[in-house]
Amino acid sequence: MKVSKDFKFYYSRDIPIKYKIKLCTLEGKRNKENAPETVDKWIEKKYLKYSSLYRDTTIDLYITCTLYSDGKQLSTSEHTSYNPFSVSNKWDETIIFPLKHQDLPFDTMIVITIWDIYSPMKKVPIGGTSFNIFGMNKIERKGKHKLLIWQDREGDGEKETTTPGQIQGKDEQYRLEKLKKKYDRKLINHCQWLDKFSLNEIERLSRASESLNKNQIYLTIELPEFELPILFKQQNCPLYIPLSQTQKKSLVLINDIEMDEHPSEQKYHRLNLYDHKDLKPNSTELKGLTDILKQPPNTKVTSKEALLIWRFRYYLTNNKKALTKFLRCVEWSESHQKNEALSIMPKWDPIDIADSLELLSSAFTHKNTIMVRRYAVEILKKADDEELLYYLLQLVQATKYEQFDGNPSDSPLISFLFERSNKNFILGSHFYWYLTVDSVLKSSIFCSHYKTLQELYFRQLDHTDAQRVNAQNKFISRLSLLSVELKAMNITREKKIEKLRIMLAEGEYKDLSDFQPIRLPVNPDIEIIGIVPEKSNIYKSAKSPLGLKLRTTKGEEYGVIFKTGDDLRQDQLIIQLISLMDRLLKKENLDLKLTPYKVLATAEEDGIVEMVNPSEAMASVLSKYDGDILKFFKTHNPDADSPYGIAPEVMDTFVKSCAGYCVITYILGIGDRHLDNLLLTPNGKLFHIDFGYILGKDPKILPPPMKLCKEMVLGMGGENSKHYEKFKQLCCEAYNILRKSSHLILNLFALMVDASIPSISDDKEKSILKVQEKLQLELTDQEASNSLLQLLNDSVTALFPVIIEMAHKWLQYWKA
Known part of the structure; x- marks a missing residue:
């Protein structure tokens, strides 16, 4: 090849950098089958309906990339990481091959296959394509390239490939595509004000073009760019040193570079x-x-x-x-x-x-x-x-x-x-x-x-257990239908409650008020025989959850809340971890009077929550008792001979439960804490509900590091009281006990990273690191205690959370 004197370039043999490509976007439409063919295939392979071929929404795909030369594979296949697409099939991921530019033969070809997983351990190719790294002029290709995907087959790495990626055509649309490619590679002079209109027009014509878009898929990739063009030049590769004439001839071992592992490593x-x-x-x-x-x-x-x-x-x-x-x-x-x-x-x-x-x-x-x-x-x-x-x-x-x-x-x-x-x-x-x-x-x-x-x-x-499960399924299905039907009614909440009670007492859902014993799914220890219609309720909430009193075989009543349209899987996880931490603390003889009520998700947006009776939101308690928690306890458990006129066991329970939940909510990063999701029982137990924000996420600006409000401190007698000192001591003790079980807590979190719970799955590695960070495993017990005490002091003196809480109160007032 003739090269002009002023043509500057690099030789490929002088580039000791690993070859890489960037996978950008996937565009176009897949070929669709007619309905009879689709049904026949679904019958034959039951998982096939989950394939992207039969779904219009964006799905989860991955790509494998391999380098070939002379029809042979040069390296192992590299593939993209898992990426759930939400709006468009856009990767923006760089694949780095183990081979360097200097190692690539002239006929090196990138072979790409797009895969769709439609059942466990099974994958099908959506399509494949092949693309030569060097052009016919021996110059390495660079910049963005739009490749044609040959559908329903893997990329072909043979010399005469059956899946060429270059788009062929002679009409106006293909000409514009070539011009755009030259423009992207800066082979055409740019004019900023005019380019904007030209590119928009090309994009419009591209979308309208039948020749380019009809039942075709295209993958855009970006190849590495250097300051100068790269001209192919084979590097010298001496495999062995020739023997001199005077040396005795012997067997010469030559290393096979295609072996899985280097001989010296073996x-x-x-x-x-x-x-x-x-x-x-x-x-x-x-x-x-x-x-x-x-x-x-x-x-x-x-x-x-x-x-x-x-x-x-x-x-x-x-x-x-x-x-x-x-x-x-x-x-x-x-x-x-x-x-x-x-x-x-x-x-x-x-x-x-x-x-x-x-x-x-x-x-x-x-x-x-x-x-x-x-x-x-x-x-x-x-x-x-x-x-x-x-x-x-x-x-x-x-x-x-x-x-x-x-x-x-x-x-x-x-x-x-x-x-x-x-x-x-x-x-x-x-x-x-x-x-x-x-x-x-x-x-x-x-x-x-x-x-x-x-x-x-x-x-x-x-047979017995199968009948029990069937009875549970029927009970949950009927509750779900009842809840959906009530939510659809365009009447006031009071009339909905009245309608609910009628439907359970004598309407079409009468079967729910009296039935054969059923093991309650949220707590299978309990056998229920019906709902008490006159005690049924609908809570004031956007989701209109049902408050139900269930009759048990022991003659008692068991309260539950049934929610529809609310994903309870995250609440279920947090309550499970609180229950586990309560068990770990009790094993060390530290009972902090926690209240890990039971939660069970029964569908993606359905579930049951156990009621804790009697209990009342702290906001309501403060409203009724002049902003003083001590008055609330004194009313329900008076003791004239004890400090503050409250039974000692009640104050002890309050201090312990405050300490337990402060430490646990800190470790789990529970957010959106306000006086409406902190509940109190007359015997002194404090507990948290509604765990929509975890792992440090919080809708409030500058939330306090520890979930400790001034009302809780005043309920212990103030910052200078002996109860508050005991509270701080219990916090440090509980924190160090849970730190000793860090392996268990972190391993349980790690197993949940693929559970499709958004707060965890959105950033898997950081989710575990956030919990790990809160445990401060690098510190000694004394250092960890000092750190926790500092956080408690910062939380008590923080002004901003008080302002936010006032804003929340006004918001609730205006909603009412």
Whole structure:
């Protein structure tokens, strides 16, 4: 090729930078089948209806990119990260290949395939395309390129590819596309004021063009750009040094660059497999190991740290906290590392149940980790049913990481959950409803997985338990219909309440007032036999929740709130964690009189909440008792011989519950706290409701770090009272107890990152880090206590929350 004297360029062999491309947007429409063909395919493959081919809304896709030369793959496939699309299929993600510019042959081709996952462990290609990196003039292509996607096939990397990405055509629209491409690469002079109108007109013509947009898909990619063009030049690659004539000829070994691992690395690992059984670390190495083991769970281990742990793995077998770190260091795709890890794992001191949860996370989904997950389940079997119920919500989420193809016995976790749930209906009832909710989530890609599990679980229930579940389903369905019907009525709340009571007493929902005993889904310990019509209520709220009194087989009444149109999964999670923390505190002989009422989501936007009676919002208490909580307690529990004229046990309960909820809401980052979602009971218990904002999110500006208002402090007798001093002492004690269980709390949160709860799923890594940050694991107990006390002082003296609370009161007044 002739090159003019003033043509400046780089040789590709001089560019030691890894090759990368940017995937931008996916445009166009897919080919649609006619209805009979679609129905036939759905019957044959039940999961196919979840494919993007049969859905008009934006869905979740991912892309694989591979480099080919001479019809052969040059590197492993690189793929985009998980990205739920909400409005348009826009990636804006850069893919970096392991090969450098200088390593690329002249005929290197980028082969791209777009994949759609429509059922567990199954994927189908939406389409593929191929694109040569170098043009015919041996200059590396750069800038943005719009590629044609060949639908329903994978990208073809053969020499004569069947999926060429270049758009071909001769009409006006194709000519404009070429001009726009030159414009983007700055091969045409720019004129700012005129370009704006020209680009808008080209965009309009593009949308209207039948030739370019009819049932076609296009992917826009952006190739790397340099200051000068890059001209292809093959680099010299000496494979071996020629033998001199005087040397004796011998066999010459040449390294195969296409091997999975470099020979020197293989040799290193082989030498390290068995030679370190008695090796002990020196002081520096011991400090390094100690620092690594102090790291919170789910922390990514660096290559240097992994090497240190691997080297002293036998020394660490006596430390049960080190096993999860060691297993995270293993390259499970490498057979020698896998075999060594599985052989040493049984020799380790048995780990705690809290650490076994980490082994069930998404970090251990490789096919070679099945024995690791089986080991974790064996540890989990040590938990009794009561303890298992505290982890059940997360264990249901962990099933999505199992290698499950429809047979529960192939999955250690699923078979374990089925077995334990069959033996205990309380456990089984919660298990069934957790599966039910996840099987209907519109925002989840795992619906079919949970639907399959739900059906399998129901089929293997005995006759009695199956009848119980059917009765629960019927009861919830009837309540949901009743709630929806009442919400649709265009009448006042008072008339809706009157209508509700009539419908339950003698109307079409009379069957709900008297029925055979049903295990209440939100609390299967309770058997209910009907709703009390005259005590039914509709609360003043946008969602119009139903307040119901249920008759039990013991002759008592049990209050619940049934909500429709409200996602209770986040409240359910927070209440579960509060219940767990209450249990952890009680194990250390610290009962802080918490009130973890029960919450159960029964559908994506339906659920039941247990009533706590008697209780009253703090805002109402302050309104009735001249802004003084002490008057409220004195009225209900007077004691003339005690300070403040209040029974000592009531004041003790109030101080303890304030301390417990202050610490827990701080750790979980509960937001939007005001006097209407803080409730009080006459016996002194304070508790929180409505957990719409978690992990530090708050609609208020500059919220206080601790949820402690001045009314609570005055209720303890003021900042200088002995009760407030006890409150601060209890806060520090509770905080340090919960910090000791940080592995359990963080592992439970980690298993929820793919649960499609927006507050967690929107930013998975940061969600866990926010909880970790609140636990301040790098501090000693004394340092943590000092830090917490400072936060308490800052919260009590904060002025802005007082102003916000006043604004909230006025807002509630005007709404009324």
